[in-house]
Amino acid sequence: MADPSSYRPKPGQIPESPGVYKFRDEHGRVIYVGKAKSLRPRLSSYFQDLANLHPRTRTMVTTAASVEWTVVSTEVEALQLEYSWIKEFDPRFNVKYRDDKSYPSLAVTLNEEFPRVQVMRGPKRKGVRYFGPYGHAWAIRETVDLMLRVFPVRTCSAGVFKRSAQIGRPCLLGYIGKCSAPCVGRVTAEEHRRLAEEFCDFMAGRTGAYLRRLEQQMQEAAEEMEYEKAARLRDDIGALKRAMEKNAVVLADATDADLIAIAEDELEAAVQIFHVRGGRVRGQRGWVTDKVEAVDTAGLVEHALQQLYGEEKGDSVPKEVLVPALPELAEPVAQWLSDRRGSRVDLRIPQRGDKKDLMATVARNAQQALALHKTKRASDLTTRSRALEEIAEALELDSAPLRIECFDISHLQGEDVVASMVVFEDGLARKSEYRRFQIKSFAGQDDVRAMHEVVGRRFRRYLQEKTDTGEWGPAPDGETAQAGHPEEAQAGHLDEGRDGHPEAPAGPIDESGKPKRFAYPPQLVVVDGGRPQVAAAKRALDELGIDDVAVCGLAKRLEEVWLPDDEDPVVLPRSSEGLYLLQRVRDEAHRFAITYQRGKRAKSMKSGPLDTVPGLGESRRQALLKHFGSLKRLRAATVEQICEVPGVGRKTAETVAAALATAAPAAPAVNTATGEIIEDEATSVASSATRGTDR
Numbered sequence: 001m002a003d004p005s006s007y008r009p010k011p012g013q014i015p016e017s018p019g020v021y022k023f024r025d026e027h028g029r030v031i032y033v034g035k036a037k038s039l040r041p042r043l044s045s046y047f048q049d050l051a052n053l054h055p056r057t058r059t060m061v062t063t064a065a066s067v068e069w070t071v072v073s074t075e076v077e078a079l080q081l082e083y084s085w086i087k088e089f090d091p092r093f094n095v096k097y098r099d100d101k102s103y104p105s106l107a108v109t110l111n112e113e114f115p116r117v118q119v120m121r122g123p124k125r126k127g128v129r130y131f132g133p134y135g136h137a138w139a140i141r142e143t144v145d146l147m148l149r150v151f152p153v154r155t156c157s158a159g160v161f162k163r164s165a166q167i168g169r170p171c172l173l174g175y176i177g178k179c180s181a182p183c184v185g186r187v188t189a190e191e192h193r194r195l196a197e198e199f200c201d202f203m204a205g206r207t208g209a210y211l212r213r214l215e216q217q218m219q220e221a222a223e224e225m226e227y228e229k230a231a232r233l234r235d236d237i238g239a240l241k242r243a244m245e246k247n248a249v250v251l252a253d254a255t256d257a258d259l260i261a262i263a264e265d266e267l268e269a270a271v272q273i274f275h276v277r278g279g280r281v282r283g284q285r286g287w288v289t290d291k292v293e294a295v296d297t298a299g300l301v302e303h304a305l306q307q308l309y310g311e312e313k314g315d316s317v318p319k320e321v322l323v324p325a326l327p328e329l330a331e332p333v334a335q336w337l338s339d340r341r342g343s344r345v346d347l348r349i350p351q352r353g354d355k356k357d358l359m360a361t362v363a364r365n366a367q368q369a370l371a372l373h374k375t376k377r378a379s380d381l382t383t384r385s386r387a388l389e390e391i392a393e394a395l396e397l398d399s400a401p402l403r404i405e406c407f408d409i410s411h412l413q414g415e416d417v418v419a420s421m422v423v424f425e426d427g428l429a430r431k432s433e434y435r436r437f438q439i440k441s442f443a444g445q446d447d448v449r450a451m452h453e454v455v456g457r458r459f460r461r462y463l464q465e466k467t468d469t470g471e472w473g474p475a476p477d478g479e480t481a482q483a484g485h486p487e488e489a490q491a492g493h494l495d496e497g498r499d500g501h502p503e504a505p506a507g508p509i510d511e512s513g514k515p516k517r518f519a520y521p522p523q524l525v526v527v528d529g530g531r532p533q534v535a536a537a538k539r540a541l542d543e544l545g546i547d548d549v550a551v552c553g554l555a556k557r558l559e560e561v562w563l564p565d566d567e568d569p570v571v572l573p574r575s576s577e578g579l580y581l582l583q584r585v586r587d588e589a590h591r592f593a594i595t596y597q598r599g600k601r602a603k604s605m606k607s608g609p610l611d612t613v614p615g616l617g618e619s620r621r622q623a624l625l626k627h628f629g630s631l632k633r634l635r636a637a638t639v640e641q642i643c644e645v646p647g648v649g650r651k652t653a654e655t656v657a658a659a660l661a662t663a664a665p666a667a668p669a670v671n672t673a674t675g676e677i678i679e680d681e682a683t684s685v686a687s688s689a690t691r692g693t694d695r
Contacts, residue, residue, distance in 0.1 A: 003062075004046065004047050004050070004061045004062065004064070005047070006065075007064070007065055007066045007067060008047045009043065009067065011040070011044065014039050014040040014043050014044070014069070015039055015040065015069075015071055016038050016039065016040045016041075017038070017039060017071045017072075017073075018035075018036065018037050018038065018039070018071070018072055018073070018074060018075050018077070018078045019035070019036060019039045019069050019070055019071040019072055019078060020033065020034070020035045020036075020069065020070050020072065020078050020081045020082050020085065021033070021034055021035075021036070021039065021042075021043060021067060021068065021069040021070075022067070022068050022069070022085065022089075022091075023060065023061070023064040023066070023067050023091075023093075024064060024065060024066045024067070024068070025063055025064055025065055026065040027466070027520055029089075029520070030085070030089035030091050031060065031063060031064060031091050031092050031093050032060050032064070032091050032092075032093040032094060032293070033082055033085045033086050033089065033091050033094055034082070035075075035078040035079060035081070035082040036078070037075050037078070037329060039069050039071070043067065043069070046061050046067075047061070050062070053294075054294035055294075056093070056291070056293055056294045057293070057294045059093075060093045060293065063093075074332070075329050075331075075332035076332045076335050076336050076339070078332075079306075079329065079332055079333060079336050080336065082306075083306045083310050086306070087310070093293050094293060094303075095269075095289050095290075095291065095293060095295055095299075095300065095303045104119050104120065104121050104137045104140060105119070105120050105121070105130045105131060105140075105283070106118075106119065106120075106130070106131040106140045106143070106144065106203065107119070107120035107128050107129065107130050107131075108128065108129040108131075108153070108196055108199065108200055109127070109128050110127055110128065110129050110193075110196065110197075110200075111125070111126065111127025111128060113189055114154055114161070114182045114183075114189060114192050114193075115153065115154070115192070115193060115196035116153070116154050116155060116156070117144055117148075117153050117154070117155050117196075117199065118155060119137050119140050119141065123311070124311065124312075124316075129200050130316065131200075131203045131204070131277075131282060131283075145178075146239045146240070147199060147202070147203075147239070147240070148173070148178040148179070149177070149178065149235070149236055149239045150214075150236045150239060150240055151195050151196075151198055151199040151202070152173075152177065152178055152179050152180040152195065153179070153180070153192070153195050153196050153199050154179055154180070154182060154183075154192065155173065155179065156171055156173070156179070156183075161183050162183075164181075164183040164184060165183045165184065168184055169184065170183060170184050170186070174186070180192055180195060198210070202240070203282075204277060204278065204315070210240075211237060211240060211241075214233055214236060214237050214240075215233075215237060217233055218230050218233035218234055218237065221233060255276055255278070255279045255320070256276065256277050256278070256318045256319045256320065257276045257318050257319065257320035257321065257322055257355070258273055258274070258275055258276070258308070258318050258320075258321050258322070259273065259274045259276065259322045259350075259355075259358060259359050259362045260272070260273050260301065260304055260305075260308075260321065260322065260323050260324070260362070261324055261359060261362035261363040261365070261366045262297055262300050262301065262304070262324055262363075262366055263363065263366035263367040263369070263370040264291070264297065264300065264370070265370070266291070267290065267291055268288060268289065268290055268291060268370065268373070268374070269288070269289050269291055269300050269370070270286060270287070270288045270289075270366050270367075270369040270370035270373060271286060271287045271288075271289075271300070271304045271366065272284070272285075272286045272362050272363075272365045272366040272369055273285050273286070273304075273308065273362075274358065274361075274362050274365075275318075276318075276358075277318075284365075286365070286366070286369045287304070287307065288369070288370070288373045289303075296325075297324060297325040298325045298326060298327050298328055299327070299328070301323045301324065301325055301326070301327055302327035302328070302329075302333060305321070305323075305327070305333060305337070309337060309340055312340060313340050313341075313342075314341065314342060315341075317337055317340050317341035317345060318341075318345070319341075319343075319344075319345060319346065320345070320346045320348075321337065321345060321346070321347045321348075322348065322349070322350050322355060322359060323347065323348075323349060324349065324359070324363070325349065326347070326348070326349060330347060333347060334346075334347040383577055384426065384427035384428070384581075385400075385427075386577045386578075387427055387577035387578045387580065387581040388400035388401060388402070388426075388427055388578075388581070389578075390572070390576055390577055390578030390579075391524070391578040391581065391582065393578075394561065394570050394572055394578060395524070395550055395552055395561070395563065395570070397523070397524070397550055399523070400523075401522070401523035401524035401550070402425060402426055402523060403423065403424070403425050403520065403521075403522040403523055403524075404423070404424045404425075404522055404523070404524045404525075404526060404585055405421055405422070405423050405424075405458075405522040405524070405525050405526070406421070406422050406424075406525075406526040406527070406528065406585045406586055406588070406589040407419060407420065407421050407451060407454055407455060407458075407525070407526075407527050407528065407537070407589060408420050408527075408528040408586070408589040408590050408592070408593040409439075409447045409450045409451060409454070409528070409593065410590075410593035410594050410596070410597040411439075411445065411450075411597065412597065413445070414445040416597060416600050417438075417439035417450055418436060418437065418438055418439060418593060418596050418597045418600065419436065419437040419439060419450060419451075419454040419593060420434070420435070420436050420437075420589050420590075420592040420593035420596060421434065421435040421436070421437070421454070421458060421589070422434050422585065422588045422589045422592055423522070424581075424584075424585050424588075427581060429588060433520075434592060435458070436592065436593070436596045437454050437457065439453060439454070441453060447529065447532075447533060448529075448532045448533055448535075448536045449536070451527055451529065451533045451536045451537055451540075452536035452537070452539060452540050453540075455525065455527075455536070455537045455540040455541065456540035456543065456544065459521075459540065459541060459544050459546055459549075460544060462520075462521055463544060463546075521546075521548075521549055522549060523549065523550065524549070524550045524551075524552065525537060525541075525549055525550070525551045525552075526551075526552055526553070526554060526582060526585055526586060526589075527551070527552075527553045527554075528553070528554065528556075528586050528589055528590060529553050529554075529555060530553055530555040530560070530562050530569075531553070531562045531569075533553050534551055534552065534553035534562045534563065534564050535564060537551050537553075537564075538551045538564035551563075551564055552570075552582075554582050554583070554586045555569070556586075559572075559579065559583065561579075561582065610624065610625075610631075610656070610659070610660075612659060613652075613655055613656055613659045614655065615652060615655070616652065616655070616656065619647075620645075620647055620648060620652070623645055623646065623647060623648070624642070624645055624648065624656070627644075627645045631660075634656075634660065635660045635661075637657075638657075639653045639654055639657050640653075642656055642657060
């Protein structure tokens with residue numbers, strides 16, 4: 001635990017200007033980001049007597065090892081910079097809202113030549129108009145089905161649209177009048193876009209004028225005795241009214257507002273948002289968060305506004321935002337919202353009338369959401385805590401291992417040896433810190449030697465990054481990425497991150513604050529294996545002088561836990577939550593290693609003699625192997641049987657048969673675990689996905 005006085009800035013060094021500040025821990029990782037309209041009093045408040053600080057603030061300042069700040073010209077700029085840094089660094093002591101579900105939205109792709117109406121989830125795209133979010137996807141589809149009668153906008157995928165245009169016939173919706181069929185030219189692109197814009201206007205709440213226009217057209221058709229047209233307009237009006245009834249009328253017609261309510265206790269808070277457009281509730285969503293920092297309701301409101309509108313622009317930000325408490329910097333926040341909308345946004349607390357009543361309804365939803373979340377999470381939190389405590393007790397650790405790293409080795413008969421490192425923090429997988437390694441210093445089925453090398457490389461990098469002064473250090477061979485800059489990959493300056501995505505080069509933290517990727521040591525290292533693998537991992541740590549990291553191994557056969565210096569294993573009860581957590585960690589490392597090894601094997605897989613057949617491309621080679629299942633069966637096939645493969649003519653078939661007849665058969669692969677021969681492992685399509693020796 002650090003002493004805050006050891007890194008406290010001198011009072012004269014801190015400016016009185018608005019700004020944003022960052023606290024970093026001993027590894028240089030950003031653990032908290034904050035803003036202030038005057039940096040000097042705000043930062044000074046963190047360095048008072050620890051007894052006077054809130055427990056969460058006290059934990060943060062004692063975890064930190066340094067503080068730095070950036071001066072800005074206005075409070076609005078401070079708000080924008082704070083949001084950017086929280087998104088970039090994901091500080092552990094900042095409030096982070098977690099969406100309690102994935103909400104679908106009704107989207108109109110106005111960025112396409114022929115806009116499409118569809119259900120969308122995930123991040124919003126530029127040029128797409130969104131309505132919602134909705135509680136269920138089926139609710140969107142019911143609304144769209146009613147609306148298409150009046151606004152027959154395209155709903156088909158790009159593939160269906162293209163195929164209909166090629167064959168000159170629309171899909172079923174075009175025949176039943178629920179699509180204007182722009183694919184076959186029934187309407188022009190301009191007419192179809194006008195339909196899509198009218199659809200958007202109606203969904204945005206401008207319903208009254210459109211319904212009145214339809215009613216006027218219905219009356220005129222009836223007066224002119226065009227009864228079929230009048231009946232069709234009557235049905236259209238009924239469909240639109242049924243679609244409108246699905247959204248409750250809560251406020252006046254012209255009201256566009258978001259209502260935010262918060263329910264909280266000492267540890268957690270739940271946020272509920274009602275989206276009201278045109279006086280109707282068009283969507284609802286909710287978040288929950290752990291209160292990892294000392295924050296009041298006003299602070300939670302500010303964080304919620306950043307989360308909700310940080311990526312929004314234009315009409316997605318409503319004219320009015322109603323909250324239970326105003327943020328400390330209410331005017332800068334309102335100005336920030338106005339800048340994002342492009343016009344004035346009113347941020348206030350409802351005092352009376354319908355809006356106050358609706359806010360009470362939103363607050364009741366927030367209370368229910370918090371109660372439901374606590375019910376669901378209680379067992380999960382209790383289980384994880386008990387699992388970590390059981391591991392600490394069984395391994396005789398001083399404290400619960402909050403960070404666990406597990407290593408596994410995978411290869412195929414000693415070839416393409418690779419390793420994986422997975423990370424669990426607080427009993428949960430942290431996939432952004434997964435790593436994978438190539439073992440190129442030797443070949444063969446020596447898991448002990450490979451384990452020693454991988455653990456040594458991981459902790460050498462930890463020591464290097466811990467003491468690095470800014471110069472690039474040589475990365476161990478094999479820690480490369482499959483993508484990125486080829487010259488850097490060859491030099492070993494890139495490591496593979498989660499699921500193969502290339503990460504930034506190894507090295508010290510730069511001015512932007514990018515974290516060191518190997519600089520955070522675990523409390524426990526778990527290896528997949530028994531006593532030999534554990535001894536190898538322990539020897540690697542001893543050679544580096546690291547004595548504060550515990551090591552254990554989990555053997556698959558009897559699920560025994562091995563410690564470095566013990567003659568006998570530790571046997572945890574089968575019902576133990578600690579054993580279950582270790583199994584999940586081990587199995588995740590095994591999965592990650594096998595996925596990497598199989599990916600490398602698939603990339604290096606060749607079709608043998610088929611590669612040399614002139615005129616036989618990759619697609620037809622794959623078609624041949626898929627049709628026959630293996631190179632052995634293809635070799636035994638006749639020319640007539642080869643001709644049955646789509647795209648292979650007789651001349652090509654004769655060439656293939658001749659090439660296979662003159663080529664020597666490949667040696668069979670052997671499963672080292674069972675001694676069983678694996679037929680044509682190198683060329684069998686089925687075996688490439690399901691068989692082989694994966695350690």
